[in-house]
Amino acid sequence: MKKKIIIVGAGISGLSAGVYAVRSGFDAEIIEQHFTFGGFSTSWKRKGYYFEGGMHWLTGSSPKVPLNRVWKETGALQENNPVENRDPFYTLIDGEKKLRFWRDLNRFKTELLEFAPEDKKNIKKLCSDIKAFRHVNMPMRDVKGLKTKHPCKLTISQTLAMLPAGLRYFRLKNTSYLDYIGKFKNETVRHLLLSIVGHRYNALSFIYTMSSIATGDSGFPLGGSIRMAQNMLDTFLSLGGKITYSTKVEKIITEKFIDKNKNEKQKVVAIKTDKGEIKCDSVIVTQDTRVAIDNLFEEKIETDWAPRMRKNVTGSENVFVALGVKADLSHYPYSMVFPLKEKIEFAENEFSELRIYNYAKYSGFAPEGGTPLTCILLAPYYDYWKKAKLDGTYKEKKDALAQKFIEAVSKFIPEVTKESVEVYDVATPLTYERYCSAYQGSWMSIWKPRTSRFHYPQTIKNLEGVYFAGQRIMIPGGLPIAVYTGRRAVQLVCRDNDVEFV
16 A cells, blocks of 8 residues: 655645655645645735735746756746746836846846946946856765655756855855845845845845846746646646645644664654544644744654754745726736835835835736736734734734735825725735744744754654755745755655655
8 A cells, every 4th residue: 555645735845745655656745724825835816916925936947957957857937927037127217317136147237337337347247146056056966875866966067156156155145135235335226135035134135036047047937926836736646646625634643662773763654634633654844943843742852953943034025015006007027126216114114215016917817907916025023913813903904004015006106096006905914924823923034144054954853754844944935945845855755665766
């Protein structure tokens, strides 16, 4: 009989683990607490408007980078969702002034120098840093002791190509994103560059992202996050996998045993859900690991790496604001940055620029003549929204933020008015906490300045049959880490069960 693997969560990590598990010969079942799949990689409709809520670009979309292999193997990228490399990637609009982030680094550099000659030194340094990271990609490695017909290794040539970046690594890792951008004299240039990653990150996260875009990666698969997740689910089901929705895993059940060296250990035997128990040989937990180590076991996990995770994790929280506008905005760029003359102050945070995504050119995203607009506001929000939920002002404060947002956008896009906005939606960290069981509603971990890039081992000492995967396993997280750690978790299962990984 095939060994039974239960996968907790149907996000990108869970779907990745599911595909590799059934391909490697296991009986795999995904248990999902929500009524749908995708986790954070999701989208939804309101009054005919489709809001892309999970992905704005995809690391590994280029066939030239190693991670692309995993997106192809899991079925995420197929002929039905070809990758679009938008160019310019961002367009800053300030009245008649426009400043664009072009994928071609020389073109970008030329436009910056013409726009802000006073920043010549800083612009050259920025472009030099971006260029140094052009061969730095997420390394793909197999776990030690794995049997596989298709090994994945970091080659010597790949290692040598990354050496120029190594010389800058520590300087950028120890410099804050805000300090790096703060050296630019031109305010408009600062606004454009501050729209790339969250303000609490280090400069290395910023440069790596810019380099990924400038070297032809980070494209947008047509159909967005829901198409990509659907492709992965279809692949999993076609291989014989099973998925169960609207079922919450409450506990992982283990029992004690004595191993061959007469050591007392524990092993997984079943999971307890809100609808009953399911026996299994292994469990891959793709629910947020930071939450799982506190809630999914009879006692909180205290051994090995768990205390370090509790101490180190700072979640990247956001509020997602979406508008359904009764206007054709296809003459505006896809991704726009608007520098605010008057900062938006909300939830004890200030915002100096808005990064708006415009889906006017995408078929099926809106009723005829309409346009969906979305924006992510990154800031530490959780406590604010939690308090609002407790004191009964949650909906009122969401509505107030939406009205402030509409007013701010209307100053840049005249077609956006209170009358033309047919629907708006606001998702807070509590939304993501409710649907995804995410730690403080965060979808990534912040890589802060002067901190190490931690990587957790995905297993627990003296507990057999339990594996972890998902965006919390490696900093900073996101879709690349989710799909990669799902694959790696199955490799660990294969190694521990002496099974060939396929």
